[in-house]
Amino acid sequence: MTGSSTFGFIGLGVMGEPMCRHLVQKTKQRILIHDINPEPVARLVQAGAVDASSIAGLAKADVVFISMPSGEHLKKICEMPGGILEFARAGQTIVDLSTSPLKLTRELAGAFAAKGADYADAPVARTRAAAEAGTLAISVGANADVFARIEPLLRCFASEVTHCGDVGSGQVVKILNNMVVVGTVTALCEAAAIANSAGVSTATLFDAFSKGSADSFALRNHGYKAVLAQEFPERVFSTDYMHKDVSYALDMARDAGIEAREAALGARLLTEASQAGFGANYWPVIVKIIERSSKKS
Incomplete structure (x- = not known):
């Protein structure tokens, strides 16, 4: 310029x-x-x-x-x-x-x-x-x-x-990036809940993940800083904002005739978290929804 x-x-x-x-x-x-x-x-x-x-x-x-x-x-x-x-x-x-x-x-x-x-x-x-x-x-x-x-x-x-x-291509890449991140964090949250039920702490699980093939940006940031720390502040990227982005991904999938099953699961968890009163909280709060399901079973 x-x-x-x-x-x-x-x-x-x-x-x-x-x-x-x-x-x-x-x-x-x-x-x-x-x-x-x-x-x-x-x-x-x-x-x-x-x-x-x-x-x-x-x-x-x-x-x-x-x-x-x-x-x-x-x-x-x-x-x-x-x-x-x-x-x-x-x-x-x-x-x-x-x-x-x-x-x-x-x-x-x-x-x-x-x-x-x-x-x-x-x-x-x-x-x-x-x-x-x-x-x-x-x-x-x-x-x-x-x-x-x-x-x-x-x-x-x-x-x-x-x-x-x-x-439009910038939006495609950003929206799909968030779709993949939600899928990764959902897997981390589910793994933590399963490990806890089997007597292995989240800290031990994530430490082992960080040294193996399950290591990722999502683990080191969303996993350690939110899921393990159990910290889900407001005025950070919220549940409702992430739900919006995953919804955009699902719209693109429908237009392409693709059934995005994992993205649909992420959207459902985000919806449940919002309905539970966590809409304004940092979106890895979905772990609370997964933990609640494990306690019911």
Whole structure:
């Protein structure tokens, strides 16, 4: 991007605020921001961002980053009267950092293209801590020219940026990543419950796993830090958020005519956890649902 480019960032939640802060600190450019919550706006203004006060004000930016909790929120912020799409213009680039449905992503890309604006899907992976550290992983769906323009900006808050193909491919990769992680953590939770019932502690089990072929990122992060520690805080990636992502994976599977049995199990466990009152908790809390089933048998 040129030195005169203006950037905008809408959606300053758990992930959006630290991402935006890195953008402010590392680009040294004018960053317009907007959120319905005044607290993160105030904090980022202190860091050097500019409160755009409205979507109309934010839409003046040459590159607009969007970080929303769900596809439903993304659709609304783009398509509502006075939304981002209404103000889109030729030469502008829209970058969706949210995890959004594939069909919606392609529909929005087409709508923005009709206004002359480029669109990229760049869903982020890893944790709030990674967002704070600027070490997120991002899978990007965009044409080669758009990717070349936005990659340096994404690297302000990500240590891994992968160009996955045209628009929509970033969402495919991110959604399936989460589907696989849920399957892995579900297996860890089931293994822990079975081991406990046989007199082997979770700590011993996971230590052995870490030295063998069952070792994984999921074990060392979700397994040790949540399942073993029994720590499932709020304002981390929640049960309801993960259920949303697995639901998107199941939608893609249905469209492809594939019966994704393991993903369906993960979705069911996440639903049960939410119904049990854990919807806002860190999603490996599904272990509690598995433990409850083992105690009933």
